[in-house]
Amino acid sequence: MKKIQHLILLSFLLLSTYCIQGQNLKTKLENLFPEATITSINNLSGYSESFQLILKQPLDHQHPEKGTFxxxxxxxxLDYNKPMVIETHGYDTRNIKSEVSQLLNTNQVAVEYRFYGQSRPNPIPWEYLxxxxxxxxxxxxxxxxxxLYKGIWISTGISKGGETALIYKSKYPNDVSISVPYVAPIINTLEDTxxxxxxNTNGTASCRAKIVEFQRAILQNRAAIMTQFRNYATYYGITYNEVSMDEALEYSVLEFPFSFWQWGHSCSAIPSKTASATTLFNYLNQVAGVDFYGDYQYEKYLPSFYQHMAELGYYGFDFTPVKDLLTVVTSTSNNRFAPKNTPAYNPNYIKEVRNYLETKGEKIMYxxxxxxxxxxxxxxPNTSLDYKIMTLTGGSHGTRIGSFPSSDQTMxxxxxNRWLNEATLGVTNPALEHSEILIYSPEKDGLYTLKTNKPNQSYTVKVFNALGQLVLEKNKSEQATTSIDLRDKQSGMYLFKIKFTANGTEIVKKVIR
Structure with missing residues (x-):
């Protein structure tokens, strides 16, 4: 009888433990974010628990009394000890698994940009954007x-989200160890030339001439094209009160070359100038999207143009191919689409970000x-920094790591993974260090002498390969120098991790065998 009672009690305890564990993460999140609304959601592939969190975020982090949104x-x-990817979306956010999270098998937190999507207050308090x-x-x-998540943190983002990841890295460099921004511009001015x-240099001369011919064909057949445009707007219920339809047509024509190359369209698909008005309009709409200038999209992207015109910068239109055919649009600037209260552009903001990236931006894969x-x-970036710029020949704005040839993907x-290992071990770039506590120099191929300026202290030396595997360990007592022999090891990158016994100070150095 007692045995049966013990079995029942054990089963109850096991069931209780299982239930508690199932609720454990949510409970921890509720403790971390007591004012948040936290809801379990469907898991993305490979994850065990997923949550939507609606945070009460301060409008002004310097003045929390200003309110929240x-x-x-x-x-x-996935696992508390795995790396965490924070994806900084540039606009609204859908819960999708980032490429970096897939490749590195990490936890993930996807963050909607303030004042976009569901995180958009009404009205928008613009001064806090x-x-x-x-x-x-x-x-x-x-x-x-x-x-909760003690592993290495990685930031990533696409387009404006990638630009956001870089800005975030420049402002809080210790928050993430690695950044992977995709197709992220760091823009010079309001009209970056x-x-x-x-x-004007993409593709072949004949392809570029065909683009110009198409632009001109649209405006030379304005009346017939406008009929197609009005029919399209009526059918889909798109209104054009903020930007008139005549204006929207001209902006679409001016936008056409940018969008054509941005999304990798084919020159062979461009209709000839003698094509029907229906064909011409449909292709213009396919590439440039006339609905972008409709009232719904105009309102949706007000925050984006506010930011571009105030801090981020943007690009300008090239009037050269069609200037003689424009009747409504008179400015090459995109400031037409920003709110009326947008402050004057601050050119110094992005310059400071650029300066950080070019002088201190470590472990960034552009x-x-x-x-x-x-x-x-x-x-x-300065060549002394540890970074990668990967440009896919013929690639578009949709370029991802998976778009590259397999050899590039492997690299x-x-x-x-090397950056992850280095971040785990605390490696810094020697070029960025203010002082050298320990100096190593190769005597022969694979034979190193370590010299410390603390000759009276004991220390341990651990050597790791690029995979993070321990390949050698030595303990030294009050010796200023010691030899490390890697002559029987493969060529490649190795990390020397030295820990002083007295005060626990750790120094990590990188060598190439």
Whole structure:
């Protein structure tokens, strides 16, 4: 009888433990974010628990008394000890698994940009829509979640989201160890000429001539095209009160070359100038999207143009091919689409971000498409930094790691894993260190002498390969120098991790065998 009671009690305890464990993460999240609304959601592939969190995020992180807004984020849980990818979406957010999360098998938190999508207050308090406030959002989220997720943190984002990841890295460099921004421009001015320079050199001369011919054909057949346009707008219920239909048509024509190359369209698909009005309009709409200038999209992207015109910069239209055919649009600037209260452009903001990336931006993998006009807005990092710029020949704005040839993919993933190992071991770039406590120099191929300026202290030396595997360990007592013999090891990158016994100080150095 007692045995049966014990079995029943054990079964109850096991069931209780299972239930508690199932609720454990949610409980922890509720403790971390006591004011948040936290809801279980369907798991993305490979995850065991997933949640939508609606945070009460301060409008102004320097002045919390100014109020809050509802901020939507999505957490996908794999393992507390695995790395965490924070995906900084540039606009609204859907809960999808990022490529970086898939490749590196990580946890993930997807963060909607403040004042976009479901995180958009009504009305928008525009003065709080700044990149600094957005970066502070990510920082606040990271600080809390790092109480649970102790692994390496990685940031990623696409397009404006990639630009956001870079800005966040520049403002809070210790929040993430690695960044993987996709097709992310760092723009020079309100009308960065580098985009038009790329457009005017992309492809062949005959293809570029065909684009110009198409642009002109649209405006030379304006009356017939406008009939097609009005029929389209009526059928789909699109209104044009903020931007007139005549204006929308001209902006679509001006936008056409940028969108054509951005999304990798084929020159062979461009209709001839003698094509029907239906064919001409349909192709213009396919590439440039006339509904972008309709009232719904105009309202949706007001926050984006506010940010571009205030801090981020943008590109300007090239009037050259069609200037004689324009009747409504008179300015090459996109400021037409920003709110009336947008502050004057601050050119210094993005310059500071660029300066950080080019002088201190470590472990960043920039991914671009070779034809994408945004890909012309690159940074030029110091060669002493550990970074990768990967540009896919013929690639578009949809370029991802999986778009590259297999050999490049292998190299990129190997680099990311090396960065993960280095971040785990605390490796820093020697070029960025202020002082050298320990110096190593190869005497022969694979034979190293370690010299420390603390000759009276004991220390241990551990050597790891690029996979993070321990290949050698030595303990030294009060010796200023010691030899490390890697002559029987394969060529490649090795990490020397030295720990002083007295005070626990650790130093990690990287060598190439």
């Amino acid at each position: 509802d901020h939507y984020i999505y957490l996908s849980h 700044t990149n600094d406030q957005a970066s502070a959002d990510y920082h606040a989220i990271a600080v809390k979640l790092k109480e 580098r985009t038009n320079d790329r457009i 991914i671009h498409g070779g034809l994408d006009p945004w890909g012309a807005c690159l940074v030029n 990129m993933i190997t680099t990311l």
